[in-house]
Amino acid sequence: MFADYSMGELTAIFAMQGFAGLILFSVFVLMALGLAIIFGQMGVINMAHGEFMILGAYVTYLVSNLFATYIPFAFSIYFFVAMALAFVVTGALGMFVEWAMIRHLYKRPLDTLLATWGLSLILQQIYRSVFGAREVGVSIPDWMMGSLPLTDLIEVPINGMFVMVLAVGISIAIYVLMFRSTWGKQVRAINQNRIMAGAVGINTEWTDRLTFGIGCGVAGVAGSAFTMIGSTGPTAGQLYIVDTFLVVVFGGAGSLLGTIASAFSISQAQSILEFFLSGSMAKVLTLLTVVGILMLRPQGLFALKLRK
Amino acid sequence: MLSNSKTAFITPKEAIAFAILAALIFVVLPMALDTFRLNLFGKYLTYAFVAVGLVLCWGAGGILSLGQGVFFGLGGYCMAMFLKLEASTPENTAIQSTPGIPDFMDWNQITALPWWWEPFHSFGLTLIAIIAVPVVFAFIIAFAMFRRRVGGVYFAIITQAIAAILTILIIGQQGFTGGVNGITDLRTLNGWDIRTDEAKNILYFVNGILLFACLFAAHYVRKSKLGRLLIAMRDQEDRVRFSGYDVASFKIFVFCLGAAFAAIGGAMFTLQVGFMSPTLVGIVPSIEMVIFCAVGGRLSIIGAVYGTLLVNFAKTTFSESFPEVWLLGLGALFIAVVMAFPRGLAGIWADWIAPRIDGLFSRQSSSSAAPKTPAE
Numbered sequence: 300m301f302a303d304y305s306m307g308e309l310t311a312i313f314a315m316q317g318f319a320g321l322i323l324f325s326v327f328v329l330m331a332l333g334l335a336i337i338f339g340q341m342g343v344i345n346m347a348h349g350e351f352m353i354l355g356a357y358v359t360y361l362v363s364n365l366f367a368t369y370i371p372f373a374f375s376i377y378f379f380v381a382m383a384l385a386f387v388v389t390g391a392l393g394m395f396v397e398w399a400m401i402r403h404l405y406k407r408p409l410d411t412l413l414a415t416w417g418l419s420l421i422l423q424q425i426y427r428s429v430f431g432a433r434e435v436g437v438s439i440p441d442w443m444m445g446s447l448p449l450t451d452l453i454e455v456p457i458n459g460m461f462v463m464v465l466a467v468g469i470s471i472a473i474y475v476l477m478f479r480s481t482w483g484k485q486v487r488a489i490n491q492n493r494i495m496a497g498a499v500g501i502n503t504e505w506t507d508r509l510t511f512g513i514g515c516g517v518a519g520v521a522g523s524a525f526t527m528i529g530s531t532g533p534t535a536g537q538l539y540i541v542d543t544f545l546v547v548v549f550g551g552a553g554s555l556l557g558t559i560a561s562a563f564s565i566s567q568a569q570s571i572l573e574f575f576l577s578g579s580m581a582k583v584l585t586l587l588t589v590v591g592i593l594m595l596r597p598q599g600l601f602a603l604k605l606r607k
Numbered sequence: 608m609l610s611n612s613k614t615a616f617i618t619p620k621e622a623i624a625f626a627i628l629a630a631l632i633f634v635v636l637p638m639a640l641d642t643f644r645l646n647l648f649g650k651y652l653t654y655a656f657v658a659v660g661l662v663l664c665w666g667a668g669g670i671l672s673l674g675q676g677v678f679f680g681l682g683g684y685c686m687a688m689f690l691k692l693e694a695s696t697p698e699n700t701a702i703q704s705t706p707g708i709p710d711f712m713d714w715n716q717i718t719a720l721p722w723w724w725e726p727f728h729s730f731g732l733t734l735i736a737i738i739a740v741p742v743v744f745a746f747i748i749a750f751a752m753f754r755r756r757v758g759g760v761y762f763a764i765i766t767q768a769i770a771a772i773l774t775i776l777i778i779g780q781q782g783f784t785g786g787v788n789g790i791t792d793l794r795t796l797n798g799w800d801i802r803t804d805e806a807k808n809i810l811y812f813v814n815g816i817l818l819f820a821c822l823f824a825a826h827y828v829r830k831s832k833l834g835r836l837l838i839a840m841r842d843q844e845d846r847v848r849f850s851g852y853d854v855a856s857f858k859i860f861v862f863c864l865g866a867a868f869a870a871i872g873g874a875m876f877t878l879q880v881g882f883m884s885p886t887l888v889g890i891v892p893s894i895e896m897v898i899f900c901a902v903g904g905r906l907s908i909i910g911a912v913y914g915t916l917l918v919n920f921a922k923t924t925f926s927e928s929f930p931e932v933w934l935l936g937l938g939a940l941f942i943a944v945v946m947a948f949p950r951g952l953a954g955i956w957a958d959w960i961a962p963r964i965d966g967l968f969s970r971q972s973s974s975s976a977a978p979k980t981p982a983e
Contacts, residue, residue: 412760
């Protein structure tokens with residue numbers, strides 16, 4: 300399969316596909332981080348995670364239209380406003396969902412799965428009614444268009460770079476939140492022993508709600524970032540949910556580092572395979588490998604010591 | 608209600624419940640509906656096979672599989688491959704560049720039948736494959752997972768991923784599988800035209816009889832020691848293990864049984880509806896099948912049948928007239944059935960209606976007011 304290409308072309312292919320893989324990696328990381336918080340720390344399966352992402356994307360879409368119509372001179376920075384707003388809106392919805400639904404189901408994880416699936420159907424239909432069934436795209440500010448030529452064969456798109464930078468930034472922010480803030484300490488304490496955490500004075504109910512909200516808010520930011528590289532439709536969230544769950548489970552639930560490592564390996568494998576096989580076969584092979592490894596090593600790549 | 612009798616296979620109450628369901632399926636529906644609608648209900652009943660399997664796996668065993676569509680689809684595809692080969696005789700396909708192979712293969716520039724299609728020339732081998740292929744597949748999944756004590760949420764996610772993989776594979780390999788359209792234009796079964804009204808009526812009854820066979824098998828499992836062990840495992844897996852039982856092998860068995868039920872349902876789907884496509888394999892149908900079971904009551908095999916009929920009937924009715932409302936309604940149904948009615952229709956029946964009827968019977972013993980449908 301390599302015979303038709305010269306050495307230089309092969310390097311360029313690997314570099315370009317590797318870079319495409321890095322963008323995919325950033326996307327996976329953004330998607331999976333929110334889920335890693337919710338699933339890894341709280342043990343809640345949120346099947347509506349994809350719809351929260353799409354909500355972030357739609358918020359970005361609305362903000363971009365708003366800026367284009369009313370304050371066109373500030374259009375080049377609308378994205379940062381949109382991202383903050385996406386975080387707030389999806390986070391607030393997440394906290395509401397936790398209050399209305401999830402908190403009653405903490406003892407029944409499988410039922411949470413079904414209930415959040417129902418929520419995802421409702422959200423999809425709402426998006427379809429409000430924004431229409433067609434996919435919408437946002438207009439990207441000028442400075443994000445185009446690409447940087449590295450050599451004459453290798454070019455990197457700027458919006459892809461931007462998504463990568465964003466993924467790194469959010470990963471660091473979450474690391475700081477989880478391991479350097481009071482909230483993070485409380486979340487980890489509750490994860491280890493809920494009753495004792497409550498006994499030492501942590502407001503477990505509020506922490507749960509905040510955690511769920513932050514997880515959903517990160518999903519919203521991820522959705523916001525998506526609008527930079529693709530368009531958004533009402534059912535787009537459902538396409539990502541299986542990938543995202545596999546990324547989190549493959550990395551080892553509860554381990555942020557594991558999530559990032561598994562997002563990296565899955566995305567690189569998929570995008571490099573994609574060049575040589577058809578896209579669907581690349582995906583099948585990657586997913587099969589992941590499922591196969593999970594069957595042999597159910598605790599995932601980076602397993603925390605678990606106690607039942 | 609079910610656990611009281613230890614020796615009898617079937618208590619009088621259960622016998623009545625089975626009899627009412629049988630009356631509904633074999634007498635009321637065929638008399639009330641025309642062939643088109645009856646065929647539609649036959650299609651719904653094929654999903655009931657899956658729901659009954661889920662009652663055993665999920666309700667009794669605590670194993671939630673989000674990939675039952677895989678087994679439904681494998682069973683259905685096995686049947687569809689046989690029917691497709693029968694429909695693709697060299698005479699029928701004379702206009703193709705390679706006569707004698709299914710039309711979608713010809714469209715995708717495939718010139719010879721792949722080797723794994725060959726066994727489906729034989730009806731006997733097909734019947735074996737319908738059960739064997741999904742069961743072996745289920746066995747591999749279950750063996751790998753349950754031996755390593757993976758369960759609960761992880762099992763659900765992995766089965767869901769498998770459903771996604773199989774769908775992508777079927778759609779991607781359209782030269783071998785018919786792709787996103789599936790295997791269509793099926794005509795005859797061993798020379799018997801399955802598209803006529805008469806054939807559809809007969810298939811409906813065959814389907815009903817098979818469903819009852821599965822219901823009785825499921826009932827037998829529930830009543831046996833295995834059934835009680837399953838419930839014990841669901842509630843306290845470690846204790847069952849420490850009592851010396853091999854937990855994994857029971858789980859593997861019940862998962863394979865559920866897969867076999869689903870496969871029969873899939874094969875009957877192909878026969879009655881006349882096609883098989885990846886839209887019945889993927890994540891969405893798989894999780895919808897779980898909701899059929901949940902609505903009927905995850906602990907009740909009879910409830911599962913009513914749940915399937917009711918949800919599908921509602922789906923057809925609503926999505927015909929108000930397509931926007933249907934998804935909202937389905938979503939709300941998911942949430943409501945989980946949060947407010949975890950035992951589904953069977954729970955409502957047991958808590959609200961059955962006590963009243965019992966009261967009615969004890970007051971006036973001569974009354975013959977049998978309950979119309981336990982589902983309401």
